[in-house]
Amino acid sequence: MSSAASEGTVRVSRPDAHPGVTCLTIDDLPNKNAMGQAVLEQFRDAVATAGSDGTRALVVTGSGRYFCSGADLRSIADAVRGAGGTPPAIREALREIYRPFISLTEIGVPTIAAINGPAIGGGLGLALACDIRLATPEAKLAAPFAKLGIHPGMGISLLLPRAIGHQRALEMLYTGRSVTGTEAAASGLILRTIPAETLAAEALALAGEIAAAAPLVTKAVKRTVARSAWEGLDAMLDLEAAGQALLWETEDGAEGIRAFLERRPPRFQGR
Numbered sequence: 325m326s327s328a329a330s331e332g333t334v335r336v337s338r339p340d341a342h343p344g345v346t347c348l349t350i351d352d353l354p355n356k357n358a359m360g361q362a363v364l365e366q367f368r369d370a371v372a373t374a375g376s377d378g379t380r381a382l383v384v385t386g387s388g389r390y391f392c393s394g395a396d397l398r399s400i401a402d403a404v405r406g407a408g409g410t411p412p413a414i415r416e417a418l419r420e421i422y423r424p425f426i427s428l429t430e431i432g433v434p435t436i437a438a439i440n441g442p443a444i445g446g447g448l449g450l451a452l453a454c455d456i457r458l459a460t461p462e463a464k465l466a467a468p469f470a471k472l473g474i475h476p477g478m479g480i481s482l483l484l485p486r487a488i489g490h491q492r493a494l495e496m497l498y499t500g501r502s503v504t505g506t507e508a509a510a511s512g513l514i515l516r517t518i519p520a521e522t523l524a525a526e527a528l529a530l531a532g533e534i535a536a537a538a539p540l541v542t543k544a545v546k547r548t549v550a551r552s553a554w555e556g557l558d559a560m561l562d563l564e565a566a567g568q569a570l571l572w573e574t575e576d577g578a579e580g581i582r583a584f585l586e587r588r589p590p591r592f593q594g595r
Contacts, residue, residue: 332351332366333350333362333363333366334349334350334351334366335349335387336348336349336373339528341532342531342535343535344378344379344380344532344539345379345381345528345535346377346379346383347383347384347528347531348367348370348374348384348385349385349386349387350363350384350385350387350392351386351387352387353388355396356390356393356442357386357390357391357393357447358392358394358396359392359394359396359399359425359446359450360396361399365424368423368427371424371428371431372427374431379433380433380534380539381433381436381532382433382435382531383437383528384428385437385438385439385524386440388441389441390440391438391440391442391450391451392443392446392447392451393442394445394446394447395422395445395477397581397585403418403420403421404418404572411569411570414568414569415562415565415566415569419565422449422561425446425449425450425478426449426453426479426557428450428453428454429453429479429550429554434455434531435454436457436531436534437450437459438458438523438527439451439457439458439465439505440463440520440523442463442465443465443466444465444466445468445469445478446477448480449476449478449479449480450478452480452483453478453479453483455546456515456530457508457513457515458514458527458530459518459523460505460519460520460523461517462504462520463504465503465504465505466496466501467480467484467497467500468502470498470499472577472581472590473574473578473580473590473592474568474577476564477565477568479557479564480564481560481563482560484497486553487512487513488513489511492511574595575593576593579591579593
């Protein structure tokens, strides 16, 4: 049972069995828990609250069969159109979309991603923004940007190599291929796999164990580790957003998104 819960596309719950733990659940199943506008706004508010309400450990997960299928391409297209069409304006618009999710790296609360299903594109970035990642053996994790004709975002260009090394990261980024939770555990992308039926319970139990530790220590440890682990993240986010802004206007960028929406293989021309 939960002593407090909210409704919406991002549900916030605080399980009675684990004091100090907050769970954020992306709940937009019609859109496969994508990062749409409503999810963006509610996630931003939920993370800000968790950073200041006494939460000692935060679990991020998805509802149903999905963790997060990544950025909502229609929302991105709307943001790009609303930015006025210049690369600097597009770059800032794209950063605003990702900012609420990457803010997990900035709050002084230990975070756990409970990857219950596909974590694709920005969804993988969301998982990487968490301190610890758990997943079901069958969960699919992928960064298929090369298949869409757009540059990676969400800090993935920095976070993925740091998690699994440059060669494995480049293989995923060059090919866009997915890995299972089992493969992800072998590479260090996740900490360990957990059967789907117990994933939520075990993620909350780990969060409860963290929450029971000295909170000043866990917060200080997060800051200490982050000082080295996140060095250069802001610069990398700028570089990624600049790449996205440039590639968004290419024919291949338009073709990749059009093919995705039309559910057909893309026909890239290299221009």
